[in-house]
Amino acid sequence: MLILIADSHLSENTASLAEFTKFLEWISSSDYDVCFLGDIMELWIALPKFENAMHREFLDWCHRESCRRKIYLLEGNHEFFVAKRHADCFSGSSPDCLRIGSDLFCHGDLIQRHQLDHLLFRRMSKSRFAFFLLRFLPGARRLVNFIQGIMRKKSRGYSKHLPLTEIHRWCDEKKQSGQQNVFLGHFHQTHQEERPDGLRLFCLPAWKEQQEIAVFDPATRQCSFLHWQKLLQ
Secondary structure, eight states, X not given: OEEEEOXXXXXXXXXXXXXXXXXXXXXXXXXXXXXEOSOOBXXXXXXXXXXXXXXXXXXXXXXHHTTTSOEEEEOOTTEESHHHHOGGGSSEEEXXXXXXXXXXXXXXXXXXXXXXXXXXXXXXHTSHHHHHHHHHOTTHHHHHHHHHHHHHHHHHTOOOOOOXXXXXXXXXXXXXXXXXXXXXXXXXXXXEEEOTTSOEEEEOOOXXXXXXXXXXXXTTTEEEEEEGGGGGO
């Protein structure tokens, strides 16, 4: 069984951090595998001067548990260079998409092509040039704080619209022979459907909203959405 978690947007002062930590502790006592589908942290720049105790504790948990179960991580648009610098902490990780057998996992923020400002920022901020600037540029912290302020203002203006037409177009471009399921985060909405071509699409709820997750059974190929505490019952 595979637990899927997306869009928790954790920070050190997030009210749900304690509950998220409790959930990880429960996973440690279970036999579930886990896939984190991006935006797990509100901001995570995987460079020493930007990482904090919360990031390191999460990495320690992933590294420890990856010896006992599968732990996957997809970067969202709030995580930078995690897959590049901490690949050893995960069973599999990627700054974009990750294929596991017949299933495709992706955060999903690059799907909407009309958000040109976001696409440009995403491409530039995860580039080698940005990695170099953040690592060596004096005043990089002030620059990051400024950009983060802009991101917060823009995020408050986003509507909760699920762009299914663009999602289907993207699925058509990414589909490969034998692929059965696509899992996406980013949109903060629960959605599932089986397309006429047999490909099944699952958009995950955001942990940030109601602490909801998805559970996928590879044996039956069924996926369910629920509050994480229902797993304790």
